[in-house]
Amino acid sequence: MTQNILELKDVKKQFGKTEIIRGLNLEVRRGERLAVIGPNGAGKSTLFHLISGRLSVSSGEIWFDGDRIHHCTAQQIYQRGLSRSFQITNLFSRQTVYENILSAAMWAQGYRYTFWKRISQLKPLHDRAQEVLELIGLAARRNVSVNLLTYAEQRALEIGMAVAGGSHTILLDEPTAGMSRGESDAAIELIKTVSMGKTLMIVEHDMGVVFGLADRVAVVVYGQVIACDTPENIRANAKVQEAYLGVKKDQKKEVTDGIA
Amino acid sequence: MTTHSLIASRAGGLTNSRLTLMWLGFAAVLLFAPHVFTSSLAHSHLTQMGTGIVLALSYNILLGQSGMLSFGHAAFSGLGAFMSVHAMNLAGGGTFWLPLPLIPVVGALTGLAFAALIGYVITRISGVAFAMITLGIGQMTYASALMFPGFFGGEGGVSTNRVYGEPILGWTFGPQIQVYYLVAFWLFICVMATFYLTRTPFGRLLNGVRDNEERIPFIGFNPHKLRYMAIMTSGLFAGIGGSLMAINFEIATDEVLSLHESGAVLLFTFIGGTTSFFGPMLGAVIGVLLTKLLPDYTAGWQMYLGIVFILVVVYAPGGISSLLKPGMDMVRRTILHKRYALFFRLLLSVTALVVSAILLIELLYHRATGASDPLSLWGFSLDHQGFIAWVIAIALLLAGLLTIKASGRALVRQLAEDTAQLEGEAQ
Numbered sequence: 253m254t255q256n257i258l259e260l261k262d263v264k265k266q267f268g269k270t271e272i273i274r275g276l277n278l279e280v281r282r283g284e285r286l287a288v289i290g291p292n293g294a295g296k297s298t299l300f301h302l303i304s305g306r307l308s309v310s311s312g313e314i315w316f317d318g319d320r321i322h323h324c325t326a327q328q329i330y331q332r333g334l335s336r337s338f339q340i341t342n343l344f345s346r347q348t349v350y351e352n353i354l355s356a357a358m359w360a361q362g363y364r365y366t367f368w369k370r371i372s373q374l375k376p377l378h379d380r381a382q383e384v385l386e387l388i389g390l391a392a393r394r395n396v397s398v399n400l401l402t403y404a405e406q407r408a409l410e411i412g413m414a415v416a417g418g419s420h421t422i423l424l425d426e427p428t429a430g431m432s433r434g435e436s437d438a439a440i441e442l443i444k445t446v447s448m449g450k451t452l453m454i455v456e457h458d459m460g461v462v463f464g465l466a467d468r469v470a471v472v473v474y475g476q477v478i479a480c481d482t483p484e485n486i487r488a489n490a491k492v493q494e495a496y497l498g499v500k501k502d503q504k505k506e507v508t509d510g511i512a
Numbered sequence: 513m514t515t516h517s518l519i520a521s522r523a524g525g526l527t528n529s530r531l532t533l534m535w536l537g538f539a540a541v542l543l544f545a546p547h548v549f550t551s552s553l554a555h556s557h558l559t560q561m562g563t564g565i566v567l568a569l570s571y572n573i574l575l576g577q578s579g580m581l582s583f584g585h586a587a588f589s590g591l592g593a594f595m596s597v598h599a600m601n602l603a604g605g606g607t608f609w610l611p612l613p614l615i616p617v618v619g620a621l622t623g624l625a626f627a628a629l630i631g632y633v634i635t636r637i638s639g640v641a642f643a644m645i646t647l648g649i650g651q652m653t654y655a656s657a658l659m660f661p662g663f664f665g666g667e668g669g670v671s672t673n674r675v676y677g678e679p680i681l682g683w684t685f686g687p688q689i690q691v692y693y694l695v696a697f698w699l700f701i702c703v704m705a706t707f708y709l710t711r712t713p714f715g716r717l718l719n720g721v722r723d724n725e726e727r728i729p730f731i732g733f734n735p736h737k738l739r740y741m742a743i744m745t746s747g748l749f750a751g752i753g754g755s756l757m758a759i760n761f762e763i764a765t766d767e768v769l770s771l772h773e774s775g776a777v778l779l780f781t782f783i784g785g786t787t788s789f790f791g792p793m794l795g796a797v798i799g800v801l802l803t804k805l806l807p808d809y810t811a812g813w814q815m816y817l818g819i820v821f822i823l824v825v826v827y828a829p830g831g832i833s834s835l836l837k838p839g840m841d842m843v844r845r846t847i848l849h850k851r852y853a854l855f856f857r858l859l860l861s862v863t864a865l866v867v868s869a870i871l872l873i874e875l876l877y878h879r880a881t882g883a884s885d886p887l888s889l890w891g892f893s894l895d896h897q898g899f900i901a902w903v904i905a906i907a908l909l910l911a912g913l914l915t916i917k918a919s920g921r922a923l924v925r926q927l928a929e930d931t932a933q934l935e936g937e938a939q
Contacts, residue, residue: 326729336730344723355720358713359732365741367714417732
């Protein structure tokens with residue numbers, strides 16, 4: 253078993269002539285919590301789309317758990333144990349919270365395209381869905397249509413959908429975006445709980461979340477990883493401060509305080 | 513409460529015992545309906561309702577459950593009908609042994625096979641593009657009916673005789689009532705099968721494809737495969753529907769493959785309601801009533817059909833079935849709070865609208881036909897060439913249009929107040 257669960261080697265992604273990811277290299281260690289930060293438009297979400305198979309790479313290689321996955325479809329990558337959440341809430345809109353979780357838990361429970369068994373008879377599936385509901389704190393809202401949930405609840409469900417299948421690697425794309433401080437704190441606790449014993453990659457703008465959660469931080473600027481290190485080292489990294497935050501050396505102290 | 517009973521109670525209160533009751537009730541309705549409506553014409557209409565329900569349910573696997581709008585559903589049911597007619601002729605001629613009650617299996621396999629053949633390619637896409645392609649498939653199949661007269665029988669179609677072989681338990685399936693029971697038998701099987709399909713993991717995933725196809729790969733499934741399976745399931749049941757149609761009419765013509773036929777399935781499924789399982793069943797029943805019974809009363813039946821469709825699309829996009837529960841609820845609360853005057857006011861507005869609409873349509877049709885004798889309607893003799901009938905109709909229409917909103921709101925508001933007050937007292 254290799255130490256790295258995920259490796260990106262010289263990955264490039266172009267949309268027409270525009271290069272969004274420009275030779276990106278990144279190694280994610282098994283079981284770590286890695287935060288991906290960077291300015292808007294740096295390519296963080298594109299990076300997640302490439303890893304999760306939503307977009308295909310223009311060139312380069314992505315290795316996951318010892319296999320090359322950059323030619324795999326999104327469902328094949330999911331089936332290998334990598335699941336993700338979305339920056340913009342992406343649920344099954346006309347269904348209840350419980351039905352959303354049921355669908356998300358199905359594959360891992362072995363109920364594939366099953367049309368000869370009734371859901372009501374599948375106890376392990378219900379047990380798993382109930383477990384996830386309790387984990388994300390939505391047990392009381394199980395029969396509510398997801399359209400009627402509050403924003404924070406939808407975000408929690410989004411995380412629940414990503415973990416329901418029991419994947420060992422989880423990608424969360426800005427899970428706390430748009431949340432109040434209180435909601436965001438609750439979300440961090442939730443993320444810590446659900447990612448226990450798993451590998452977690454998280455895109456996040458909120459530095460409080462990043463430094464409270466991550467074992468390592470990768471800084472993406474203009475389609476490349478310019479630094480990947482512990483939060484302390486990243487905070488002290490002059491290159492990061494200049495490139496990512498666009499500040500001159502005389503402003504550095506202010507920024508360092510801001511990050512801290 | 514365990515997880516299981518929670519699930520059961522959530523699904524609209526449909527626990528297992530309730531479900532059993534529901535199925536028994538449905539079986540009883542199927543069993544006794546021809547004894548309530550006893551004329552042979554009624555039996556023919558009931559039989560057509562049965563086949564219509566099978567077709568509408570098969571269509572709703574695509575539209576309501578998977579969000580796939582198809583304009584070519586007649587391709588599956590029509591091919592099912594043609595293959596069934598040929599199978600009946602061959603079995604009747606002694607080429608192979610296949611009793612009539614099993615002919616729908618031929619239709620099912622035909623629908624399934626055709627869906628399997630064309631479905632793989634066309635389900636790669638979804639949305640408007642899918643709808644356009646189904647239109648093409650429908651037209652192509654229809655065109656082939658005239659291109660290959662050897663199989664499709666040209667303009668005259670292929671006819672058959674459903675009475676062949678040895679009678680089964682004394683049944684020859686010649687009389688309409690015996691055909692009705694054959695259709696009812698298959699209807700029961702199809703309703704049960706499609707109902708339970710909605711409650712399987714596959715059924716849940718089809719809803720996922722409908723609600724957010726983009727997410728499906730990220731919970732491990734292939735949306736293309738799901739859509740492909742959906743169209744094959746739909747094709748299978750549509751084939752059964754086509755087969756039942758062939759058994760009932762003893763003929764299959766190019767008409768069964770036409771765009772008109774595809775449109776009818778779409779129309780009535782939508783009128784009934786695509787959002788509930790039972791909506792399409794209601795739609796099929798309404799469909800037969802509107803297209804088979806209404807023409808006996810008025811030449812303008814298609815006009816009524818169009819108006820009903822437009823009203824449903826605009827005011828009840830969930831179909832007529834979506835109005836049943838709130839409608840019943842309104843009546844229940846009216847009785848509970850004794851708000852009869854307000855209810856009567858609303859009823860009056862609705863009646864004015866319905867009566868005036870019928871009056872106007874009938875007057876217009878009567879005028880268009882160039883008839884000189886007065887229009888006879890509800891026992892009245894109305895002179896369509898004079899002013900009075902038109903003035904009355906337009907005045908009624910205006911009265912209805914001007915009052916319906918206000919009377920509706922007044923009742924709804926009053927009932928809401930009453931309910932709030934009742935809840936306040938309860939606390």
